[in-house]
Amino acid sequence: MDLDAVPQEGNRTHAGLRKAVYARDAQGRMVVAPSAGWEVEEIVTTQAVDAMAAEADAARLRVQQGTASTLEYWMSARRMDVALLAQSTGLWQWRVRRHLQPACFAKLSPALLERYAQALGLNPEQLQRLP
Protein backbone atom coordinates (compact mmCIF):
# COMPACT_ATOMS: atom_id res chain seq x y z
CA MET A 1 0.00 0.00 0.00
CA ASP A 2 1.39 3.39 -1.00
CA LEU A 3 1.07 6.43 1.22
CA ASP A 4 -1.52 8.08 -1.03
CA ALA A 5 -3.62 4.90 -0.90
CA VAL A 6 -4.02 5.05 2.91
CA PRO A 7 -7.80 5.11 3.36
CA GLN A 8 -9.10 8.47 4.58
CA GLU A 9 -12.76 7.97 3.76
CA GLY A 10 -13.78 7.90 7.42
CA ASN A 11 -15.41 5.18 9.46
CA ARG A 12 -18.38 6.14 11.60
CA THR A 13 -17.85 3.14 13.90
CA HIS A 14 -14.52 4.70 14.92
CA ALA A 15 -16.11 7.95 16.13
CA GLY A 16 -13.22 10.07 14.90
CA LEU A 17 -10.46 7.71 16.02
CA ARG A 18 -7.56 7.58 13.56
CA LYS A 19 -5.66 4.32 13.33
CA ALA A 20 -1.97 3.98 12.59
CA VAL A 21 -1.18 2.00 9.44
CA TYR A 22 2.03 1.22 7.58
CA ALA A 23 2.39 2.38 3.99
CA ARG A 24 5.15 2.92 1.42
CA ASP A 25 6.34 6.48 0.87
CA ALA A 26 7.77 7.96 -2.36
CA GLN A 27 11.26 6.61 -1.52
CA GLY A 28 9.88 3.11 -1.02
CA ARG A 29 10.25 3.16 2.78
CA MET A 30 7.49 1.78 4.99
CA VAL A 31 6.30 4.56 7.30
CA VAL A 32 3.50 4.96 9.85
CA ALA A 33 0.56 7.08 8.72
CA PRO A 34 -2.75 7.85 10.43
CA SER A 35 -5.82 6.54 8.64
CA ALA A 36 -9.25 8.09 9.11
CA GLY A 37 -10.85 4.75 8.27
CA TRP A 38 -11.63 2.35 5.48
CA GLU A 39 -15.10 1.64 4.16
CA VAL A 40 -14.41 -2.10 4.32
CA GLU A 41 -13.86 -1.94 8.06
CA GLU A 42 -17.00 0.10 8.49
CA ILE A 43 -19.04 -2.46 6.56
CA VAL A 44 -17.88 -5.48 8.55
CA THR A 45 -18.04 -3.71 11.92
CA THR A 46 -21.50 -2.38 11.17
CA GLN A 47 -22.55 -5.89 10.20
CA ALA A 48 -21.45 -7.23 13.58
CA VAL A 49 -22.86 -4.29 15.57
CA ASP A 50 -26.20 -4.50 13.74
CA ALA A 51 -26.43 -8.23 14.46
CA MET A 52 -25.92 -7.56 18.18
CA ALA A 53 -28.42 -4.68 18.17
CA ALA A 54 -31.00 -6.89 16.45
CA GLU A 55 -30.39 -9.53 19.10
CA ALA A 56 -31.02 -6.97 21.87
CA ASP A 57 -34.20 -5.70 20.16
CA ALA A 58 -35.53 -9.23 19.84
CA ALA A 59 -34.80 -9.83 23.52
CA ARG A 60 -36.58 -6.62 24.46
CA LEU A 61 -39.66 -7.75 22.54
CA ARG A 62 -39.61 -11.15 24.27
CA VAL A 63 -39.39 -9.42 27.67
CA GLN A 64 -42.39 -7.24 26.79
CA GLN A 65 -44.33 -10.32 25.70
CA GLY A 66 -43.44 -12.01 28.96
CA THR A 67 -41.49 -14.89 27.40
CA ALA A 68 -38.05 -13.80 28.60
CA SER A 69 -36.60 -12.22 31.73
CA THR A 70 -34.94 -8.81 31.79
CA LEU A 71 -31.68 -10.70 32.30
CA GLU A 72 -31.86 -11.88 28.70
CA TYR A 73 -32.27 -8.32 27.49
CA TRP A 74 -29.31 -7.06 29.51
CA MET A 75 -27.15 -9.98 28.44
CA SER A 76 -27.76 -9.07 24.78
CA ALA A 77 -27.42 -5.36 25.44
CA ARG A 78 -23.99 -6.02 26.96
CA ARG A 79 -23.07 -8.00 23.81
CA MET A 80 -22.68 -11.21 25.82
CA ASP A 81 -23.84 -14.76 25.23
CA VAL A 82 -24.78 -17.41 27.80
CA ALA A 83 -21.24 -18.83 27.84
CA LEU A 84 -19.63 -15.49 28.63
CA LEU A 85 -22.26 -14.49 31.19
CA ALA A 86 -21.79 -17.85 32.91
CA GLN A 87 -18.03 -17.34 33.06
CA SER A 88 -18.42 -13.76 34.24
CA THR A 89 -20.71 -14.78 37.11
CA GLY A 90 -19.11 -18.13 37.90
CA LEU A 91 -22.43 -19.95 37.40
CA TRP A 92 -23.14 -23.02 35.33
CA GLN A 93 -24.48 -22.30 31.87
CA TRP A 94 -27.67 -24.31 32.53
CA ARG A 95 -28.42 -22.11 35.56
CA VAL A 96 -27.94 -18.94 33.52
CA ARG A 97 -30.22 -20.39 30.83
CA ARG A 98 -32.91 -21.11 33.43
CA HIS A 99 -32.68 -17.57 34.74
CA LEU A 100 -33.52 -16.27 31.27
CA GLN A 101 -37.06 -17.51 31.94
CA PRO A 102 -39.19 -14.87 33.68
CA ALA A 103 -40.61 -17.25 36.30
CA CYS A 104 -37.18 -18.43 37.49
CA PHE A 105 -35.72 -14.95 37.34
CA ALA A 106 -38.52 -13.57 39.55
CA LYS A 107 -37.51 -15.97 42.31
CA LEU A 108 -33.80 -15.07 42.34
CA SER A 109 -32.19 -14.29 45.69
CA PRO A 110 -30.79 -10.79 46.24
CA ALA A 111 -27.29 -12.31 46.28
CA LEU A 112 -27.67 -13.83 42.82
CA LEU A 113 -29.23 -10.65 41.47
CA GLU A 114 -26.23 -8.76 42.78
CA ARG A 115 -23.89 -11.22 41.07
CA TYR A 116 -25.58 -10.76 37.70
CA ALA A 117 -25.76 -6.99 38.17
CA GLN A 118 -22.06 -6.90 38.97
CA ALA A 119 -21.13 -8.92 35.88
CA LEU A 120 -23.22 -6.70 33.65
CA GLY A 121 -22.07 -3.40 35.13
CA LEU A 122 -25.52 -2.54 36.54
CA ASN A 123 -27.19 -2.24 39.89
CA PRO A 124 -29.83 -4.84 40.87
CA GLU A 125 -32.76 -2.45 40.34
CA GLN A 126 -31.67 -1.67 36.77
CA LEU A 127 -31.27 -5.36 36.07
CA GLN A 128 -34.93 -6.00 36.91
CA ARG A 129 -36.39 -3.58 34.39
CA LEU A 130 -35.92 -2.52 30.79
CA PRO A 131 -34.21 0.82 30.17
Added chain:
Amino acid sequence: MTTASTAFQHRHAAHCESGVISSLLSHHGAPMTEAMAFGLSSGLSFAYLPFVKLSGLPLVAYRMPPRAIIKGLAKPMQARFRFETFRSPEAGRARLDALLAEGRVVGLQTSVFWLPYFPQDMRFHFNAHNLLVYGRNGDDYLVSDPVFEDPQRCASADMARARFAKGVLAPKGLLYYPQEIGRQQPDAEAIRRAIRKTCRVMLAPVPIAGVRGMRMLANKIERLPADAKGSAFIGHVVRMQEEIGTGGAGFRFIYAAFLQEAATITGRHDFAAFADRLTTIGDGWRGFALKAARMIRGREPLVPATIAQLLREQADAEEGFFRDLKKAVA
Protein backbone atom coordinates in the same frame (compact mmCIF):
# COMPACT_ATOMS: atom_id res chain seq x y z
CA MET B 1 -2.55 12.42 44.31
CA THR B 2 -0.77 12.78 41.02
CA THR B 3 2.03 10.53 39.98
CA ALA B 4 3.29 10.30 36.44
CA SER B 5 6.42 8.65 35.21
CA THR B 6 8.92 11.23 34.04
CA ALA B 7 9.14 11.98 30.35
CA PHE B 8 7.08 9.09 29.11
CA GLN B 9 6.52 9.41 25.38
CA HIS B 10 3.22 8.14 24.00
CA ARG B 11 3.43 6.60 20.53
CA HIS B 12 0.68 5.79 18.07
CA ALA B 13 1.02 2.23 16.82
CA ALA B 14 -0.74 -0.10 14.42
CA HIS B 15 -0.96 -3.02 16.83
CA CYS B 16 -1.46 -2.95 20.59
CA GLU B 17 1.08 -5.50 21.78
CA SER B 18 3.99 -4.50 19.55
CA GLY B 19 3.14 -0.85 20.24
CA VAL B 20 3.11 -1.34 24.00
CA ILE B 21 6.33 -3.30 24.17
CA SER B 22 8.29 -1.04 21.82
CA SER B 23 7.20 2.00 23.87
CA LEU B 24 8.12 0.19 27.07
CA LEU B 25 11.59 -0.77 25.80
CA SER B 26 12.21 2.70 24.36
CA HIS B 27 11.21 4.22 27.69
CA HIS B 28 13.79 2.03 29.40
CA GLY B 29 16.67 3.08 27.19
CA ALA B 30 16.49 0.50 24.40
CA PRO B 31 15.05 2.48 21.47
CA MET B 32 12.90 0.24 19.34
CA THR B 33 10.36 0.72 16.60
CA GLU B 34 7.07 -1.11 16.59
CA ALA B 35 8.04 -2.93 13.40
CA MET B 36 11.31 -4.17 14.94
CA ALA B 37 9.47 -5.40 18.05
CA PHE B 38 6.98 -7.24 15.84
CA GLY B 39 9.56 -8.82 13.56
CA LEU B 40 12.19 -9.60 16.17
CA SER B 41 9.66 -11.53 18.24
CA SER B 42 8.44 -13.39 15.12
CA GLY B 43 4.97 -11.92 15.60
CA LEU B 44 3.68 -12.65 12.10
CA SER B 45 1.54 -15.73 11.71
CA PHE B 46 -1.73 -17.17 10.58
CA ALA B 47 -3.93 -19.52 12.54
CA TYR B 48 -7.45 -20.77 12.04
CA LEU B 49 -8.81 -22.15 15.29
CA PRO B 50 -12.28 -23.57 14.63
CA PHE B 51 -12.57 -24.88 18.21
CA VAL B 52 -12.10 -21.46 19.87
CA LYS B 53 -15.33 -19.52 19.48
CA LEU B 54 -15.83 -15.78 19.79
CA SER B 55 -19.57 -15.12 19.93
CA GLY B 56 -20.13 -18.41 18.15
CA LEU B 57 -17.64 -17.81 15.31
CA PRO B 58 -14.15 -19.32 15.04
CA LEU B 59 -10.98 -17.49 15.97
CA VAL B 60 -8.89 -16.45 12.99
CA ALA B 61 -5.54 -14.97 14.01
CA TYR B 62 -3.09 -13.22 11.71
CA ARG B 63 -0.36 -13.07 14.35
CA MET B 64 1.05 -15.09 17.24
CA PRO B 65 -1.04 -15.49 20.44
CA PRO B 66 -1.12 -12.72 23.07
CA ARG B 67 2.10 -12.21 25.03
CA ALA B 68 4.16 -13.94 22.30
CA ILE B 69 5.62 -10.62 21.16
CA ILE B 70 6.67 -9.61 24.67
CA LYS B 71 8.09 -13.02 25.48
CA GLY B 72 9.74 -13.30 22.08
CA LEU B 73 11.76 -10.16 22.76
CA ALA B 74 13.25 -11.43 26.01
CA LYS B 75 16.02 -13.49 24.39
CA PRO B 76 17.20 -11.21 21.55
CA MET B 77 17.23 -8.19 23.88
CA GLN B 78 18.60 -10.23 26.82
CA ALA B 79 15.72 -8.84 28.81
CA ARG B 80 13.69 -10.16 31.69
CA PHE B 81 10.04 -9.21 31.98
CA ARG B 82 7.99 -9.73 35.08
CA PHE B 83 4.41 -10.94 34.55
CA GLU B 84 1.93 -10.88 37.40
CA THR B 85 -1.68 -12.06 37.53
CA PHE B 86 -4.07 -11.74 40.43
CA ARG B 87 -6.95 -13.58 42.01
CA SER B 88 -8.88 -10.54 43.08
CA PRO B 89 -9.38 -7.11 41.48
CA GLU B 90 -8.45 -5.50 44.81
CA ALA B 91 -5.02 -7.14 44.83
CA GLY B 92 -4.50 -6.26 41.18
CA ARG B 93 -5.37 -2.64 41.76
CA ALA B 94 -3.16 -2.37 44.85
CA ARG B 95 -0.17 -3.83 42.99
CA LEU B 96 -0.66 -1.51 40.00
CA ASP B 97 -0.86 1.52 42.29
CA ALA B 98 2.27 0.44 44.16
CA LEU B 99 4.23 0.06 40.91
CA LEU B 100 3.03 3.44 39.66
CA ALA B 101 4.05 5.02 42.97
CA GLU B 102 7.56 3.69 42.29
CA GLY B 103 7.50 5.66 39.05
CA ARG B 104 7.21 2.61 36.80
CA VAL B 105 5.42 2.38 33.48
CA VAL B 106 3.28 -0.75 33.57
CA GLY B 107 1.84 -2.84 30.73
CA LEU B 108 -1.64 -4.31 31.17
CA GLN B 109 -3.76 -6.85 29.36
CA THR B 110 -7.42 -5.79 29.29
CA SER B 111 -10.78 -6.38 27.70
CA VAL B 112 -11.78 -3.83 25.08
CA PHE B 113 -15.45 -3.86 26.05
CA TRP B 114 -15.11 -2.19 29.45
CA LEU B 115 -12.72 0.62 28.45
CA PRO B 116 -14.92 3.75 28.40
CA TYR B 117 -12.65 5.74 26.09
CA PHE B 118 -13.16 3.26 23.22
CA PRO B 119 -15.82 4.23 20.65
CA GLN B 120 -19.08 2.39 21.38
CA ASP B 121 -19.07 0.43 18.12
CA MET B 122 -15.55 -0.89 18.72
CA ARG B 123 -16.37 -2.31 22.14
CA PHE B 124 -16.48 -6.06 21.71
CA HIS B 125 -15.71 -8.74 24.27
CA PHE B 126 -12.13 -9.12 23.14
CA ASN B 127 -9.82 -9.78 26.05
CA ALA B 128 -6.31 -9.57 24.63
CA HIS B 129 -5.89 -5.83 24.34
CA ASN B 130 -2.66 -4.29 25.62
CA LEU B 131 -2.08 -0.81 26.97
CA LEU B 132 0.38 1.05 29.19
CA VAL B 133 -0.36 2.95 32.37
CA TYR B 134 2.22 5.63 33.08
CA GLY B 135 0.68 7.50 35.98
CA ARG B 136 -2.30 8.48 38.05
CA ASN B 137 -4.28 11.63 38.50
CA GLY B 138 -6.76 11.35 41.36
CA ASP B 139 -8.99 8.39 40.52
CA ASP B 140 -7.93 8.35 36.86
CA TYR B 141 -5.14 6.30 35.39
CA LEU B 142 -3.06 7.98 32.70
CA VAL B 143 -3.21 5.53 29.85
CA SER B 144 -1.00 5.22 26.80
CA ASP B 145 -3.13 3.09 24.49
CA PRO B 146 -1.12 2.51 21.29
CA VAL B 147 -4.28 2.30 19.17
CA PHE B 148 -5.08 5.95 20.00
CA GLU B 149 -3.25 8.99 18.70
CA ASP B 150 -3.19 10.70 22.09
CA PRO B 151 -2.92 9.53 25.72
CA GLN B 152 -6.20 8.62 27.40
CA ARG B 153 -7.59 8.57 30.92
CA CYS B 154 -9.52 5.79 32.59
CA ALA B 155 -11.26 5.72 35.99
CA SER B 156 -9.89 3.07 38.32
CA ALA B 157 -13.21 1.19 38.64
CA ASP B 158 -13.48 0.85 34.83
CA MET B 159 -9.86 -0.24 34.61
CA ALA B 160 -10.41 -2.91 37.28
CA ARG B 161 -13.39 -4.24 35.32
CA ALA B 162 -11.43 -4.29 32.05
CA ARG B 163 -8.49 -6.07 33.68
CA PHE B 164 -10.63 -8.72 35.33
CA ALA B 165 -13.07 -9.45 32.50
CA LYS B 166 -13.86 -13.14 32.05
CA GLY B 167 -14.14 -15.32 28.97
CA VAL B 168 -11.77 -16.45 26.21
CA LEU B 169 -8.19 -15.22 26.91
CA ALA B 170 -9.28 -13.74 30.26
CA PRO B 171 -6.50 -11.35 31.37
CA LYS B 172 -6.77 -12.16 35.12
CA GLY B 173 -5.43 -8.71 35.85
CA LEU B 174 -2.15 -9.38 34.02
CA LEU B 175 0.43 -6.65 34.37
CA TYR B 176 4.04 -6.66 33.18
CA TYR B 177 7.18 -4.54 33.22
CA PRO B 178 10.84 -5.04 32.32
CA GLN B 179 13.20 -5.93 35.14
CA GLU B 180 16.36 -5.93 33.12
CA ILE B 181 17.26 -5.10 29.53
CA GLY B 182 20.69 -6.37 28.54
CA ARG B 183 20.97 -4.95 25.02
CA GLN B 184 20.18 -1.62 23.48
CA GLN B 185 19.84 -2.91 19.96
CA PRO B 186 19.29 -6.32 18.40
CA ASP B 187 22.20 -7.90 16.52
CA ALA B 188 22.17 -9.41 13.05
CA GLU B 189 22.14 -12.99 14.33
CA ALA B 190 19.00 -12.41 16.44
CA ILE B 191 17.25 -10.91 13.42
CA ARG B 192 18.18 -13.89 11.26
CA ARG B 193 16.90 -16.31 13.88
CA ALA B 194 13.63 -14.38 14.19
CA ILE B 195 13.06 -14.49 10.43
CA ARG B 196 13.78 -18.22 10.37
CA LYS B 197 11.24 -18.80 13.10
CA THR B 198 8.55 -16.88 11.19
CA CYS B 199 9.27 -18.94 8.06
CA ARG B 200 8.98 -22.10 10.12
CA VAL B 201 5.61 -21.06 11.59
CA MET B 202 4.19 -19.98 8.24
CA LEU B 203 5.25 -23.23 6.56
CA ALA B 204 4.44 -25.44 9.58
CA PRO B 205 3.28 -28.96 8.72
CA VAL B 206 0.04 -28.64 10.72
CA PRO B 207 -3.34 -28.05 9.09
CA ILE B 208 -4.50 -25.04 11.12
CA ALA B 209 -1.38 -22.85 11.06
CA GLY B 210 0.43 -20.83 8.43
CA VAL B 211 -0.37 -21.21 4.75
CA ARG B 212 -2.05 -24.56 5.40
CA GLY B 213 -4.39 -22.83 7.87
CA MET B 214 -5.34 -20.37 5.13
CA ARG B 215 -6.18 -23.24 2.80
CA MET B 216 -8.24 -24.96 5.51
CA LEU B 217 -10.16 -21.74 6.08
CA ALA B 218 -10.62 -21.41 2.30
CA ASN B 219 -12.16 -24.89 2.21
CA LYS B 220 -14.50 -23.94 5.03
CA ILE B 221 -15.54 -20.73 3.25
CA GLU B 222 -16.13 -22.62 0.01
CA ARG B 223 -18.72 -24.81 1.77
CA LEU B 224 -20.62 -21.85 3.26
CA PRO B 225 -24.19 -21.25 2.15
CA ALA B 226 -24.71 -18.04 0.13
CA ASP B 227 -27.09 -16.58 2.72
CA ALA B 228 -27.04 -14.40 5.85
CA LYS B 229 -25.17 -17.06 7.80
CA GLY B 230 -22.42 -17.31 5.20
CA SER B 231 -22.26 -13.55 5.01
CA ALA B 232 -21.85 -13.32 8.80
CA PHE B 233 -18.99 -15.84 8.70
CA ILE B 234 -17.15 -14.04 5.91
CA GLY B 235 -17.75 -10.70 7.61
CA HIS B 236 -16.28 -12.16 10.78
CA VAL B 237 -13.13 -13.35 8.96
CA VAL B 238 -12.63 -9.88 7.47
CA ARG B 239 -13.34 -8.23 10.81
CA MET B 240 -10.70 -10.37 12.47
CA GLN B 241 -8.41 -9.34 9.64
CA GLU B 242 -9.01 -5.62 9.47
CA GLU B 243 -10.60 -4.44 12.65
CA ILE B 244 -9.16 -6.38 15.53
CA GLY B 245 -5.50 -5.52 15.80
CA THR B 246 -4.82 -4.18 12.30
CA GLY B 247 -5.36 -7.50 10.64
CA GLY B 248 -3.87 -9.55 7.88
CA ALA B 249 -2.82 -6.82 5.49
CA GLY B 250 -1.69 -4.55 8.32
CA PHE B 251 0.57 -7.19 9.82
CA ARG B 252 2.14 -7.91 6.42
CA PHE B 253 2.94 -4.21 6.07
CA ILE B 254 4.43 -4.05 9.56
CA TYR B 255 6.57 -7.08 8.76
CA ALA B 256 7.68 -5.40 5.52
CA ALA B 257 8.78 -2.39 7.58
CA PHE B 258 10.71 -4.78 9.82
CA LEU B 259 12.44 -6.38 6.81
CA GLN B 260 13.54 -2.95 5.60
CA GLU B 261 14.96 -2.15 9.00
CA ALA B 262 16.60 -5.56 9.11
CA ALA B 263 18.23 -4.85 5.73
CA THR B 264 19.84 -1.72 7.19
CA ILE B 265 21.04 -3.38 10.41
CA THR B 266 22.37 -6.57 8.83
CA GLY B 267 23.54 -5.07 5.53
CA ARG B 268 21.49 -7.69 3.66
CA HIS B 269 20.01 -5.70 0.82
CA ASP B 270 17.98 -8.65 -0.41
CA PHE B 271 15.72 -8.19 2.65
CA ALA B 272 14.53 -4.90 1.17
CA ALA B 273 13.42 -6.74 -1.98
CA PHE B 274 11.54 -9.21 0.23
CA ALA B 275 9.87 -6.23 1.92
CA ASP B 276 8.55 -5.03 -1.45
CA ARG B 277 7.26 -8.47 -2.26
CA LEU B 278 5.48 -8.75 1.10
CA THR B 279 3.90 -5.32 0.61
CA THR B 280 2.38 -6.64 -2.61
CA ILE B 281 1.04 -9.66 -0.72
CA GLY B 282 -0.44 -7.27 1.86
CA ASP B 283 -2.20 -5.45 -0.97
CA GLY B 284 -3.65 -8.82 -1.96
CA TRP B 285 -5.12 -9.17 1.55
CA ARG B 286 -6.68 -5.74 1.15
CA GLY B 287 -8.18 -6.85 -2.15
CA PHE B 288 -9.58 -9.93 -0.43
CA ALA B 289 -11.20 -7.78 2.29
CA LEU B 290 -12.61 -5.36 -0.28
CA LYS B 291 -14.17 -8.12 -2.37
CA ALA B 292 -15.70 -9.71 0.73
CA ALA B 293 -17.08 -6.38 1.97
CA ARG B 294 -18.72 -5.67 -1.40
CA MET B 295 -20.47 -9.04 -1.26
CA ILE B 296 -21.60 -8.48 2.33
CA ARG B 297 -23.00 -5.08 1.40
CA GLY B 298 -24.83 -6.68 -1.53
CA ARG B 299 -23.02 -4.67 -4.21
CA GLU B 300 -22.30 -7.94 -5.93
CA PRO B 301 -23.78 -11.40 -5.35
CA LEU B 302 -22.35 -13.42 -2.47
CA VAL B 303 -20.27 -16.23 -3.94
CA PRO B 304 -18.29 -17.98 -1.17
CA ALA B 305 -16.25 -19.89 -3.76
CA THR B 306 -14.82 -16.62 -5.14
CA ILE B 307 -13.74 -15.54 -1.66
CA ALA B 308 -12.22 -18.97 -1.07
CA GLN B 309 -10.32 -18.69 -4.34
CA LEU B 310 -8.86 -15.30 -3.36
CA LEU B 311 -7.79 -16.77 -0.03
CA ARG B 312 -6.05 -19.67 -1.80
CA GLU B 313 -4.19 -17.20 -4.00
CA GLN B 314 -2.98 -15.44 -0.84
CA ALA B 315 -1.88 -18.78 0.59
CA ASP B 316 0.06 -19.60 -2.61
CA ALA B 317 1.73 -16.18 -2.68
CA GLU B 318 2.74 -16.45 0.98
CA GLU B 319 4.00 -20.00 0.57
CA GLY B 320 6.30 -18.90 -2.26
CA PHE B 321 7.41 -15.86 -0.30
CA PHE B 322 8.30 -17.73 2.88
CA ARG B 323 10.02 -20.57 1.02
CA ASP B 324 12.30 -18.03 -0.66
CA LEU B 325 12.84 -16.09 2.55
CA LYS B 326 13.72 -19.32 4.34
CA LYS B 327 16.39 -20.06 1.74
CA ALA B 328 17.75 -16.54 2.13
CA VAL B 329 18.29 -16.93 5.89
CA ALA B 330 19.28 -20.62 5.89
